[in-house]
Amino acid sequence: MLFRVIAREELKRLFGFLVSAHTVVGPVKAGRDRTGLPLYAFEEVERFEDLSLDYAMTKIPAKRFFLPYREDMAVFEMRKDDWEKKVDYNMGRPRIFFGMHPCDINALNRLDKVLMGETYPMPYYIAKRRNTVIIGIDCTPRPCCFCRSMGADTALHGFDMFLTDIGERYFAEILSDTAFTFLKKISATEPSGEDHVLYKKAAAARNERFVTHVDTTDLMKILDMEFQSDVWKQWGDKCLSCGACSNVCPTCYCYGVEETVDLKLTTARKTKMLYSCNVIDFAEVAGGHNFRPERHIRLKYRYYHKHRGFVEAYEESLCVGCGRCGESCLSGITVPEVIASIRGAL
């Protein structure tokens, strides 16, 4: 692994170089909540000053740049006796993410396992994923973060460069030749022994800030044992079935497909829309039968997909512990509490 240290001013120069030729997306302040705290979002950024590299967490994950909430999968041009199907993976221009936290990088890595896997590769996702350069950045864990419990607090791959704030400089971990080439444009030096010490101190300080933990010991087995538990019903009573959790989840990838015909009757579209398994008609099939008409069953299956089914298939949870779902849930349904209640610890 290749390490470099970059002065703050040099990072600004790097940004300037990148933004002059590419689309750069990064964390920005999108507003303030009722208590005056800033709310962050990933948006296209043109000025380094607009970036909030010390951001807490974006409300909406980076997912939408890879899996847009709505996306045309195919457009059909209909002529008198014929029609033509046009497919566009909506790849767009190459994109550079400037400042993505480890949980979000890991979320993409876990999405890769499904959407770039051999069984059902999704070209719409792959096109955008391959066309993106990711510069990661360390974070300050918030009280709701439990990424450590989900093995997602550190990103081992899935990025081009990863930055850690070590005071006046950034400690950079370089993983791709793309990032290495970028660094040739600025002054980046070999880290000294002192820089190593500063890095380890920063990492240790960050580790101390994790306050929420989820016990995943034997979780697959426990979920199997508690499949009929009344606890699910209690959470189901609180669930609004509004789908907010899935929409803010960096790894929820389920979608619905709708076909529409335009007013001229000459163009039809097949549009994919990110869906939520908590929504009433998620498991409704042709003919009208609904396999999961009950709220608590739908909520339960969301947990089983994240913490059981995916673990069985890929040996890690589909949840990265970013805490967004719990933050967005108006009913206050959080992963740590749900899992604890299933374990009988609440």
Place this chain on the structure above:
Amino acid sequence: MPNSGKTYLGVPVSRPRAAFFDFSSCEGCQLQILNNEATLLDFLSLVQVVNFREAMTEESDEYDIAFVEGSITRPDEVERLKAIRSRAKVLVALGSCACFGGVNQLKNRFRDLLWVNKTVYGDAAVETDFVRRLADVVAVDLMIYGCPVRKEEVEKVVTNVVIGKEISYPKYPVCMECKAGENICLFDLGEACLGPVTRAGCGAWCPGNRAGCWGCRGPADDANIEQMKRLMRERGIPEETILDRLECFGGFREVSETFRLEMTKGKP
């Protein structure tokens, strides 16, 4: 039905005769249809409009689809609506007033209509009864929700009617569309919003413009109203505010009536 000369997948499609009618309402839903000039001509190529008071002087009693806006508040309206029903093959309730009674039905909260009449109109009393939605008077084939309706949705419904495609509405609440629009949650801003229980389809029109949802499209399927009330209370939102919103358009009539009774219990 006359043929439109158009084909869909090589099959000729008919061009239904469409008529627009209004009852007690602001007529804003019909205005929405005229508003979108970019697609108006395409819309008119799909249907032949034979009655549209806001848009044309000609009238005809021969039509296939009747788009009916407004609620029913007078005996003569009942007769007129029944006549429309008898002529139309498809009757579409257009907007919240037609679907639920709309803002007009707020007066139903007062049991004494004479008092209402006197308070509002003074000596110039008008003939007015309790407000009813269309479905309380005649059979309604389709509902297009919203205050006002969304032109895109009307166009989609009409297109699907013409090509014989199933017509469906989102069953999920507004939150789905609001999150997809990456809006800041109104609750994060300390405001009230009925988004979590209201049927989507509006594209989170109001929350996207930093105005909490008032539920004009009525409840989503499986709306968890009790939890909605609970979480609003937890956030210090007064019960009157919740009730105001649930009552406003009439879509939540059943729950709001019970809620009002609970709230006023023991009070004079």
